[in-house]
Amino acid sequence: MCSEQLRVLVTGAAGQIAYSLLFSIAKGDVFGKDQPIILLLLDITAMLPVLEGVVMELQDCALPLLRDIIATDMEEVAFKDLDAAILVGSMPRKEGMERKDLLKANVAIFKSQGSALEKFSKKTVKVLVVGNPANTNCLVAAKSAPSIPKANFSCLTRLDHNRARSQVAMRCGVPATHVKNVIIWGNHSSTQYPDVHHCMVNMSGSELTCFDAIKDEAWLKGEFIATVQQRGAAVIKARKLSSAMSAAKAICDHMRDIWTVNYHYWVPDDLIYSFPVQIHKDKSWKIVDGLGINSFSQTKMDATAAELMEERDTALAFLGV
Ligand SMILES: NC(=O)c1ccc[n+]([C@@H]2O[C@H](COP(=O)([O-])OP(=O)(O)OC[C@H]3O[C@@H](n4cnc5c(N)ncnc54)[C@H](O)[C@@H]3O)[C@@H](O)[C@H]2O)c1
Ligand SMILES: O=C(O)CC[C@H](O)C(=O)O
Numbered sequence: 001m002c003s004e005q006l007r008v009l010v011t012g013a014a015g016q017i018a019y020s021l022l023f024s025i026a027k028g029d030v031f032g033k034d035q036p037i038i039l040l041l042l043d044i045t046a047m048l049p050v051l052e053g054v055v056m057e058l059q060d061c062a063l064p065l066l067r068d069i070i071a072t073d074m075e076e077v078a079f080k081d082l083d084a085a086i087l088v089g090s091m092p093r094k095e096g097m098e099r100k101d102l103l104k105a106n107v108a109i110f111k112s113q114g115s116a117l118e119k120f121s122k123k124t125v126k127v128l129v130v131g132n133p134a135n136t137n138c139l140v141a142a143k144s145a146p147s148i149p150k151a152n153f154s155c156l157t158r159l160d161h162n163r164a165r166s167q168v169a170m171r172c173g174v175p176a177t178h179v180k181n182v183i184i185w186g187n188h189s190s191t192q193y194p195d196v197h198h199c200m201v202n203m204s205g206s207e208l209t210c211f212d213a214i215k216d217e218a219w220l221k222g223e224f225i226a227t228v229q230q231r232g233a234a235v236i237k238a239r240k241l242s243s244a245m246s247a248a249k250a251i252c253d254h255m256r257d258i259w260t261v262n263y264h265y266w267v268p269d270d271l272i273y274s275f276p277v278q279i280h281k282d283k284s285w286k287i288v289d290g291l292g293i294n295s296f297s298q299t300k301m302d303a304t305a306a307e308l309m310e311e312r313d314t315a316l317a318f319l320g321v
Contacts, residue, residue, distance in 0.1 A: 005036045005067050007082050011113065012089025013041035013071065014050040016241065017130065020248035021086070026058055026066040030256045031084070038068040042078035043089060075113065079120040084259075086251060087113055087141065090131030092242035099189065100314065102132050107315045110137040114144025123148055126258055126283070129155040130251060134188045135272040136311040140319070142272070151285065154258070157192070157274040159243065159250035160184040164194040164228045168201065171224075172213050178202035179210075184274045185297075186304025187311070192274065193300035194228040196220055198291055221296065258283060271308045 008025060010018050022039065024030065031037055039058070043051050051071045058069055072078050079085070090106040093099070110129065117125060125148060129138035138155035142148075161184050162176075169176040180200050185193040199210035214220055227234075235243040258279060276288040293301070 005038050006031055006084065007038050007040060007080070009040040009042060009078055009082050009085045009087075011042040011078070011085075011087050012131065014043040014047035014054060015088065016244040017088050017247045017251070019054065020245045021088070021251055022054065022058060023061065024248065024252050025086075026061065026063045028063075028065045030252050031259055033065075036065050036067045038070065039066060040078050040080075040082070041069065041071040042075070043071075043073060045073040048073055075116040076120055079113070079116040082117070082121040082125045084255065085113075085117060085121065085125055085127045086130065086255065087127065087137075088130040088251075090137070093132060093236065095236055095240070099133055099311075103136065103311060103315055104318055106131055106133070106137060107140055107318055110141040111144050111319055114141035117141065118145035118147055121148070125152060126255070127153045128251065128255055128258075129153070129272075130247065132188070133311055135274070135308055136315045138272040139270070139312060140315055153272070154254070155188065155272050155274075156247070156250060156254060157184045157188045158254040159247055160188060160192055160194060160228060160231075160274075162246065162250050162253065163231045164196070164224075167224055167227055168196065168199065168210055168214065171216075171219070172201050172203060174201060174203060181276075182210075183276045183291075185301045186273055187308050188274070189304070189307060190229045190233070191304040191307045192229055193297065193304055194225055195297055195300075196224070197294065197297060198276075225300075271305065271312065273305060273308060 010022060012018055026039060041051060055069050055071050058066065090109050091102065093102050117127060127141060129141055131137055134155040138153050142150050142153040161182055164182045165176050165179045168179045178201055181198045183195040183198060185195055196210040200207050201210055201213035203213050211217060211220065232243060277285045278288055279285045
């Protein structure tokens with residue numbers, strides 16, 4: 001049994017993603033089956049009565065690893081001595097809303113919470129930003145917490161990764177675990193580039209390139225990319241609500257990989273850009289180097305970077321910095 005309890009914050013704890021996420025974290029799916037945790041739950045004051053119900057349900061799960069639950073609307077309480085922060089709390093996009101509307105509504109939250117990380121959390125805290133626009137919110141949070149290493153900040157594009165992997169798996173008629181090395185470059189938005197040029201698929205025991213397994217280059221370069229890029233919008237259209245179950249699963253995958261060593265994606269200077277990375281035992285990471293990038297990929301990678309630069313400039317202008 002690990003002796004030290006981890007302090008793990010989930011913001012937006014009364015919301016729909018949190019409702020799918022908290023049980024998985026509390027039962028050990030993310031930080032380990034022998035790792036005791038204290039859950040800190042932050043939401044806005046108006047949602048405290050709902051949060052109280054979530055706390056009751058967590059208590060009623062009778063989970064052995066969950067040693068304490070602290071529900072609050074105060075950042076100074078929620079961000080105290082954190083080991084991990086999962087920043088979900090913010091407004092989701094509804095049908096008809098533009099990205100810019102969301103940027104304006106949400107970016108101030110991440111400035112305030114970045115400052116709270118700076119003031120109250122451990123310098124080793126690992127921060128995962130989920131609230132949209134996730135990349136730019138993450139950048140704003142990192143900039144607002146200058147004494148925490150920028151490498152400790154990441155945003156959620158694992159959902160896009162899982163979506164891409166699953167699309168390929170369904171097309172090939174294999175389980176998603178048979179599909180490896182899908183890459184999501186850039187922004188968690190419709191300009192993201194889901195890249196299968198390094199993807200391998202295990203078909204009946206043989207490792208094939210994705211292009212050989214699928215044998216339909218037009219689909220891979222057209223409909224596949226568009227489906228993954230538009231998946232969030234398609235879920236909103238169908239459910240009238242933003243994705244939640246799949247987002248929670250992706251949050252668990254992302255944070256568990258950081259905690260337990262696996263591989264995933266990452267960032268250049270002054271942009272939070274999704275990259276393939278390798279994560280090491282000490283939780284440090286390194287961008288996977290030397291992948292061949294053809295002109296098709298380069299054009300798509302440039303387009304998503306251009307969008308991120310525009311978003312960054314808009315966000316900083318909104319904040320007056
Ligand atoms: N990156 C991704 O892959 C991904 C996927 C799905 C959703 N999202 C984003 O996650 C966010 C949350 O989605 P949801 O469906 O859970 O929304 P939701 O509306 O159900 O819940 C959001 C919660 O955040 C709370 N909140 C608002 N401001 C807050 C603040 N300052 N501090 C703490 N809590 C605050 C709200 O009161 C609410 O309870 C949205 O921005 C959504 O777009 C991202
Ligand atoms: O607002 C959107 O278009 C996407 C919502 C969410 O980030 C998702 O990917 O499901």
